[in-house]
Amino acid sequence: MNQVLDILINGLALGSVYALVALGFVIIFKASGVMNFAQGSMLLFGGYLTAVLHEHIGFLAALAVGVLATAVLAGAVDRLLLRGLDPSQHHILTILTIGVDILIVTELARRIGGDLLSLGDPWGNEVVALGGVTVPVSRIACIVVSVLVIGAVFAAFRYSSWGLSLRAAAEDREAAALMGIPLSRIRTLAWCLAGALAALAALFLTAFPAPGLERTTGQIALKAFPAAILGGMTSPPGALVGSLLIGVTEALAAGYQSELSGFGRGLGDVAPYLVMITVLLIRPHGLLGTKEAVRV
Amino acid sequence: MFGFRARPGAPPPSRSGAPPGDGPADLRVDGLQVRYGRAVTALDDVSLTVPAGGVVALLGSNGAGKTTLLRAVSGTLRLYRGGVTAGTVTYGDRSLDGTDPVAAVRAGVVQVPEGRRVFGGMTVDENLRAGGLGRVRRDADGGNAAARERVYGLFPRLAERTGQRAGLLSGGEQQMLAIGRALMAWPRLLLLDEPSLGLAPLMVERIAEVVREIHAQGTSVLLVEQNAAMALALADHAYVLEVGRVGLSGPAEELSRSDEVGRLYLGEGVRAG
Numbered sequence: 001m002n003q004v005l006d007i008l009i010n011g012l013a014l015g016s017v018y019a020l021v022a023l024g025f026v027i028i029f030k031a032s033g034v035m036n037f038a039q040g041s042m043l044l045f046g047g048y049l050t051a052v053l054h055e056h057i058g059f060l061a062a063l064a065v066g067v068l069a070t071a072v073l074a075g076a077v078d079r080l081l082l083r084g085l086d087p088s089q090h091h092i093l094t095i096l097t098i099g100v101d102i103l104i105v106t107e108l109a110r111r112i113g114g115d116l117l118s119l120g121d122p123w124g125n126e127v128v129a130l131g132g133v134t135v136p137v138s139r140i141a142c143i144v145v146s147v148l149v150i151g152a153v154f155a156a157f158r159y160s161s162w163g164l165s166l167r168a169a170a171e172d173r174e175a176a177a178l179m180g181i182p183l184s185r186i187r188t189l190a191w192c193l194a195g196a197l198a199a200l201a202a203l204f205l206t207a208f209p210a211p212g213l214e215r216t217t218g219q220i221a222l223k224a225f226p227a228a229i230l231g232g233m234t235s236p237p238g239a240l241v242g243s244l245l246i247g248v249t250e251a252l253a254a255g256y257q258s259e260l261s262g263f264g265r266g267l268g269d270v271a272p273y274l275v276m277i278t279v280l281l282i283r284p285h286g287l288l289g290t291k292e293a294v295r296v
Numbered sequence: 297m298f299g300f301r302a303r304p305g306a307p308p309p310s311r312s313g314a315p316p317g318d319g320p321a322d323l324r325v326d327g328l329q330v331r332y333g334r335a336v337t338a339l340d341d342v343s344l345t346v347p348a349g350g351v352v353a354l355l356g357s358n359g360a361g362k363t364t365l366l367r368a369v370s371g372t373l374r375l376y377r378g379g380v381t382a383g384t385v386t387y388g389d390r391s392l393d394g395t396d397p398v399a400a401v402r403a404g405v406v407q408v409p410e411g412r413r414v415f416g417g418m419t420v421d422e423n424l425r426a427g428g429l430g431r432v433r434r435d436a437d438g439g440n441a442a443a444r445e446r447v448y449g450l451f452p453r454l455a456e457r458t459g460q461r462a463g464l465l466s467g468g469e470q471q472m473l474a475i476g477r478a479l480m481a482w483p484r485l486l487l488l489d490e491p492s493l494g495l496a497p498l499m500v501e502r503i504a505e506v507v508r509e510i511h512a513q514g515t516s517v518l519l520v521e522q523n524a525a526m527a528l529a530l531a532d533h534a535y536v537l538e539v540g541r542v543g544l545s546g547p548a549e550e551l552s553r554s555d556e557v558g559r560l561y562l563g564e565g566v567r568a569g
């Protein structure tokens with residue numbers, strides 16, 4: 001029983017980290033029709049900045065700088081690289097993001113080398129007893145902060161002008177343009193938000209009991225990606241459900257392999273893809289994805 | 297802009313729905329040439345005027361270039377890899393260069409696109425909110441609430457369906473929503489692209505009434521139609537596009553009596569023959 005609770009908490013924490021990254025995928029995809037394969041490098045970038053800055057300016061300031069700088073970097077990728085290109089050529093833009101990812105990751109990997117960097121979070125390796133299991137405080141912080149941030153993103157999506165603009169543009173670019181909605185600004189903001197979410201994910205991904213930031217940390221995106229796809233790719237709630245599903249599955253797989261070091265190894269690594277393939281076999285449009293709304 | 301800021305104490309928009317601030321201005325299209333890619337010249341040397349407060353009909357058969365003209369005015373040509381290659385479009389003292397839809401809406405020129413194009417996955421209310429996003433004085437007195445009141449006044453049927461997904465509305469209701477959505481931006485000039493397309497005669501009649509009412513509330517209208525009978529009944533003035541050029545133009549009444557228009561667009565030749 002205790003082991004189940006332990007695994008569940010692990011899975012939820014892992015799932016909420018995936019959700020931060022997967023939401024970024026979905027937001028960018030909705031805004032620009034591009035699968036942003038550079039999301040992992042954004043995460044690494046934000047994490048790296050926080051890691052090198054926290055000793056000088058303190059944790060919170062370093063985190064703020066990391067999140068903001070990553071938002072700017074993502075916005076810059078949109079403005080400088082993608083803007084001049086034909087927005088309907090989604091596959092070309094998508095491949096371009098792979099190039100961006102390789103560039104950023106290569107440079108950061110060169111800087112990080114074989115090091116394990118701490119992001120300087122205040123939770124350290126503290127644990128609390130919770131219903132008979134000991135839970136790292138960092139995991140609780142991860143779940144609480146993710147819930148708040150994801151809730152805020154959902155609210156913005158539903159109620160803010162930006163969210164409404166984004167949904168309108170995702171449904172019909174031309175009709176949205178005819179309403180006077182500034183499409184390129186909305187799109188850039190979407191990239192910025194996705195970048196910020198990735199940088200935040202870096203924090204929880206590298207906090208205890210994970211060993212810290214490594215040059216391979218950005219590969220987490222490869223697990224958030226199936227989460228976004230199995231959620232339907234255009235549905236933020238779908239991305240959340242998909243992420244939690246994959247997080248818990250992975251924790252289960254890892255747990256029963258008794259390999260609880262960090263965020264799971266071995267079977268846990270393939271679990272996201274097994275879940276994704278299973279879901280897509282049953283529901284080809286993903287859990288909450290829809291076919292295009294049929295117009296009369 | 298428009299001197300709105302200078303009059304913070306300006307009264308809220310009137311119940312009649314007249315747009316706040318400036319009234320309509322003249323839309324002038326002069327010597328317009330539009331190309332798609334390098335090969336297709338869709339419009340060539342087209343000139344027309346929609347006077348302030350007027351209703352102008354733009355007629356022409358399929359492929360004549362009617363929609364292209366509206367795209368040039370609204371600034372959406374680029375979405376179709378098209379561009380203005382000669383000539384000018386001005387609204388009042390503003391030049392619209394065919395590449396910036398945001399500028400067109402801010403100038404007060406709002407288009408209802410062909411085929412309605414409502415946001416099917418969003419509710420009626422969200423569609424209307426989206427229509428208000430590009431309005432200049434979004435948060436000023438009245439704002440969305442006043443615009444929505446005007447729309448629901450014109451289309452009581454939409455008021456009964458605020459929470460319904462737009463994709464589930466009937467064709468006529470979607471056309472109402474598309475027009476209502478455009479009105480949320482408080483246009484000074486409304487561009488309508490074949491609003492009667494695919495609608496039952498009764499619904500066409502209803503749409504015509506609404507256009508008349510919107511015009512009476514102080515908005516100019518450029519009405520693109522293949523349904524010449526409906527358009528000529530509404531308009532003061534009409535132009536006929538023929539493969540990218542203005543063929544005929546003149547007062548609507550005169551045109552509706554002309555043999556050519558009768559034969560080509562009112563189907564009289566078919567009936568007579």
Ligand SMILES: Nc1ncnc2c1ncn2[C@@H]1O[C@H](COP(=O)(O)OP(=O)(O)O)[C@@H](O)[C@H]1O
Nearest residue numbers: 332336338357358359360361362363364365376
């Ligand atoms: N995206 C496009 N690319 C190339 N040619 C186009 C495009 N859109 C329209 N055209 C051409 O421009 C001409 C005018 O089309 P359009 O403005 O849609 O006419 P209408 O609205 O009067 O039916 C047609 O010959 C059409 O084939």
Ligand SMILES: [Mg+2]
Nearest residue numbers: 362363364410
């Ligand atoms: Mg047309």
